[in-house]
Amino acid sequence: MNIGEAAERSGVSAKMIRYYEEIGLIAPAARGENGYRNYREADVHRLRFVRRARELGFSVERIRDLLKLWSDRRRASHDVKKIALVHATALNADIEKLTALRDSILHLAARCHGDERPECPIIEDLSGETASAQPGRH
Amino acid sequence: MNIGEAAERSGVSAKMIRYYEEIGLIAPAARGENGYRNYREADVHRLRFVRRARELGFSVERIRDLLKLWSDRRRASHDVKKIALVHATALNADIEKLTALRDSILHLAARCHGDERPECPIIEDLSGETASAQPGRH
DNA sequence: ATGGACCTTCCCACGATGGGAAGGTCAAGG
DNA sequence: CCTTGACCTTCCCATCGTGGGAAGGTCCAT
Numbered sequence: 001m002n003i004g005e006a007a008e009r010s011g012v013s014a015k016m017i018r019y020y021e022e023i024g025l026i027a028p029a030a031r032g033e034n035g036y037r038n039y040r041e042a043d044v045h046r047l048r049f050v051r052r053a054r055e056l057g058f059s060v061e062r063i064r065d066l067l068k069l070w071s072d073r074r075r076a077s078h079d080v081k082k083i084a085l086v087h088a089t090a091l092n093a094d095i096e097k098l099t100a101l102r103d104s105i106l107h108l109a110a111r112c113h114g115d116e117r118p119e120c121p122i123i124e125d126l127s128g129e130t131a132s133a134q135p136g137r138h
Numbered sequence: 139m140n141i142g143e144a145a146e147r148s149g150v151s152a153k154m155i156r157y158y159e160e161i162g163l164i165a166p167a168a169r170g171e172n173g174y175r176n177y178r179e180a181d182v183h184r185l186r187f188v189r190r191a192r193e194l195g196f197s198v199e200r201i202r203d204l205l206k207l208w209s210d211r212r213r214a215s216h217d218v219k220k221i222a223l224v225h226a227t228a229l230n231a232d233i234e235k236l237t238a239l240r241d242s243i244l245h246l247a248a249r250c251h252g253d254e255r256p257e258c259p260i261i262e263d264l265s266g267e268t269a270s271a272q273p274g275r276h
Numbered sequence: 277a278t279g280g281a282c283c284t285t286c287c288c289a290c291g292a293t294g295g296g297a298a299g300g301t302c303a304a305g306g
Numbered sequence: 307c308c309t310t311g312a313c314c315t316t317c318c319c320a321t322c323g324t325g326g327g328a329a330g331g332t333c334c335a336t
Contacts, residue, residue, distance in 0.1 A: 004313065014314090015294065034301055036314055045265070052264045057239040060292075070261050077258035081250040084243050084260050091240040095233055101195045102229040105222050112219040120215035122222050123208050126190045127183070142282065152283090153325065172332055174283055198323075 003029075006039035010047035020050060025060055025067070058087055141167075144177035148185030158188060163198060163205070196225055 007014040017037075020026045026046055029037035049070060053063045065083055069075045111121040145152040155175075158164045164184055167175035187208060191201045203221055207213045249259045 002314070013293085016292080018316095019292075034314080036301080048266055049264050052266070054292090056243055056264075057236070066261070066264065070265060073256060075256045075258075075261075076254045077250050077256060077261075078252045078254065080258045080260050081247050081252040084247045084250070088240050088243045088247065091236050091243070095236045095240065098195070098229050098233045098236070102226050102233065105194055105226045105229070109219050109222045109226065112215050112222070114216045114219040116214045116216065118211060118213045118215060120213070120218045122218050123204070123213075123215075126187050126194075126204065127208060128186055128190070140283070151324080154323080156285095157323075172283080174332080192323090 001039050001044075003037050003039065006037075006044055006047065010044045011051045012047045017047065020047075020060075023060065025050065025064060056087075057091060058083075062087060139177050141175045141177065144175075144182055144185065148182045149189045150185045155185065158185075158198075161198065163188065163202060194225075195229060196221075200225060 001009075003014045003017055006012075007017060010017075012020070017026070021028055021037075026043070029039055029043065032038055046067070049067065050063055053066055054060075058066065062083060066080070069080050069083075105122075108122045108125055113119070139147075141152045141155055144150075145155060148155075150158070155164070159166055159175075164181070167177055167181065170176055184205070187205065188201055191204055192198075196204065200221060204218070207218050207221075243260075246260045246263055251257070
């Protein structure tokens with residue numbers, strides 16, 4: 001099948017399929033006489049694997065590792081689990097960072113009257129006018 | 139003062155100061171006879187404002203708006219608050235998305251033995267071998 | 277005068293994705 | 307047979323904010 005059909009059936013855009021090939025995440029596809037890429041079922045499976053891993057937020061580099069383990073019949077599930085847990089830990093760090101930002105902003109916004117007057121603790125905080133310590137800021 | 143001192147005193151790298159000038163976030167600095175950029179206290183204040191807003195996760199475009207409001211003595215705090223709340227809402231969306239990813243991964247990892255055997259629900263999920271619905275996936 | 281610490285501009289890279297141009301190929305219908 | 311439209315190819319550009327580094331000019335202290 002051509003790249004368009006592989007894209008449709010895997011849920012990975014043709015653009016990204018070419019990109020994944022370029023960076024060596026998937027093997028270069030066989031080419032027909034016309035230069036078109038040829039895909040088989042196994043390629044679609046592989047692309048679906050990549051898509052699902054991307055949907056779970058794994059980076060392309062991590063997916064490279066996961067693909068190796070997927071095709072390794074003698075893999076230890078320990079190795080897969082470790083990758084997953086490291087990723088979950090990274091997500092947790094991101095979540096906590098964003099949560100701290102959100103809370104800082106909500107804290108400031110709660111003190112802002114939000115009317116027609118110019119006085120605003122948000123602007124004052126950004127301009128460094130407030131000497132008082134803000135939670136989550138140091 | 140030169141850009142190096144402005145960078146040190148504002149906490150914004152010289153590289154980024156030039157970038158902010160290039161994209162019009164800050165006005166082009168005055169130049170000395172040698173072509174060096176000249177900065178004054180007011181410029182350092184402005185840079186600090188930008189840095190703090192970046193630390194709170196505001197995009198450069200949003201900071202553009204905030205800077206306008208900062209220098210507008212007749213601003214309505216309502217406008218500032220709105221920008222902050224929109225940002226907080228966006229952060230919330232990001233947080234929820236990441237939390238869903240993390241939970242999906244932890245759910246899979248919890249069912250992975252993590253030993254020397256190859257069987258692994260994580261790999262099975264990614265390869266589409268499981269027909270069972272996963273929470274948070276549809 | 278020499279060296280080192282500055283400064284300047286310009287280009288490249290990141291990560292993953294999309295947009296689009298320019299040109300080749302194929303299949304269906306007139 | 308020819309046209310049309312839907313494919314395919316490669317190549318370049320943009321995102322967003324940041325850093326790295328090269329090549330070259332400037333300034334100051336020794």
